[in-house]
Amino acid sequence: MKDQFNRTINYLRISVTDRCNLRCVYCMPAEGVTPISHSEILSFDEIMEVVKKAVSEGVNKIRITGGEPLVRKNIVELVRMIAELEGVSDLAMTTNGILLPKYAIDLAKAGLQRVNISLDTTDPARYREITRLGDIDLVYKGIAAAREAGLNPIKINCVIKKSALEPDAQLVAKFCKENDLQIRYIREMDLENGQFWKVQGGDGGDCKTCNRLRLTSKGMIKPCLFSDLEYSVRELGAITALETALNEKPKNGTISKKNNFSGVGG
Ligand code: SF4
Numbered sequence: 710m711k712d713q714f715n716r717t718i719n720y721l722r723i724s725v726t727d728r729c730n731l732r733c734v735y736c737m738p739a740e741g742v743t744p745i746s747h748s749e750i751l752s753f754d755e756i757m758e759v760v761k762k763a764v765s766e767g768v769n770k771i772r773i774t775g776g777e778p779l780v781r782k783n784i785v786e787l788v789r790m791i792a793e794l795e796g797v798s799d800l801a802m803t804t805n806g807i808l809l810p811k812y813a814i815d816l817a818k819a820g821l822q823r824v825n826i827s828l829d830t831t832d833p834a835r836y837r838e839i840t841r842l843g844d845i846d847l848v849y850k851g852i853a854a855a856r857e858a859g860l861n862p863i864k865i866n867c868v869i870k871k872s873a874l875e876p877d878a879q880l881v882a883k884f885c886k887e888n889d890l891q892i893r894y895i896r897e898m899d900l901e902n903g904q905f906w907k908v909q910g911g912d913g914g915d916c917k918t919c920n921r922l923r924l925t926s927k928g929m930i931k932p933c934l935f936s937d938l939e940y941s942v943r944e945l946g947a948i949t950a951l952e953t954a955l956n957e958k959p960k961n962g963t964i965s966k967k968n969n970f971s972g973v974g975g
Pocket residue numbers: 905913914915916917919920921932933934935959960961962963
């Protein structure tokens with residue numbers, strides 16, 4: 710499908726939960742965010758209604774995000790439901806990796822193809838400081854589990870302040886080189902002030918060639934991360950919400966006062 714600026718929109722990012730087992734300083738306040746109530750969270754069947762419509766219109770790339778997607782109950786089942794859909798050629802997940810030892814093999818069997826794992830430093834004390842809760846050894850075990858399960862490629866999402874030359878980013882780059890992992894540098898974004906940059910090593914943040922729509926865990930279809938435009942699947946129905954989001958997709962991002970990364974999935 711094409712938007713009004715003739716961009717090909719073939720990518721749907723699905724945030725399946727706003728909850729997370731970490732509290733990264735650039736994403737969530739220390740106390741976390743007030744979780745969305747279960748009744749507000751889309752069921753798998755509701756998510757699949759959107760996915761089926763999107764795939765029938767040309768979406769072939771799906772990414773599952775959160776919060777932390779692996780804290781969503783029965784997440785392997787949703788992966789299976791999406792993977793079984795004809796037309797999905799690329800099914801990926803963005804995760805902090807901590808629960809991968811528990812789920813990697815089942816996810817791969819269910820049809821997940823690849824993962825992006827968040828790692829902003831290899832210094833254990835810094836990792837604890839950045840994530841407020843995390844144990845870096847669990848991420849290493851997660852990377853090993855993903856590799857063992859055959860999820861490929863494994864990309865490392867490294868959040869930077871300004872430059873890939875920052876000490877933490879350099880540590881991650883060295884780790885990725887030594888372990889044959891692809892690294893992507895994501896500069897810290899500021900939704901309220903409209904500050905964002907292209908992802909280094911990825912394709913996010915380039916409005917000219919933007920190919921994505923987002924589905925939030927509350928059932929909002931968002932044409933753009935840096936915009937407050939959103940269309941409710943429950944109010945409008947999956948088809949109208951998708952079509953409206955496509956037709957209203959802005960030429961480029963500006964600001965968002967409504968969004969937070971844990972609720973939209975970056
Ligand atoms: S800011 Fe909006 S239009 Fe630009 S790349 Fe991000 S989602 Fe696409």
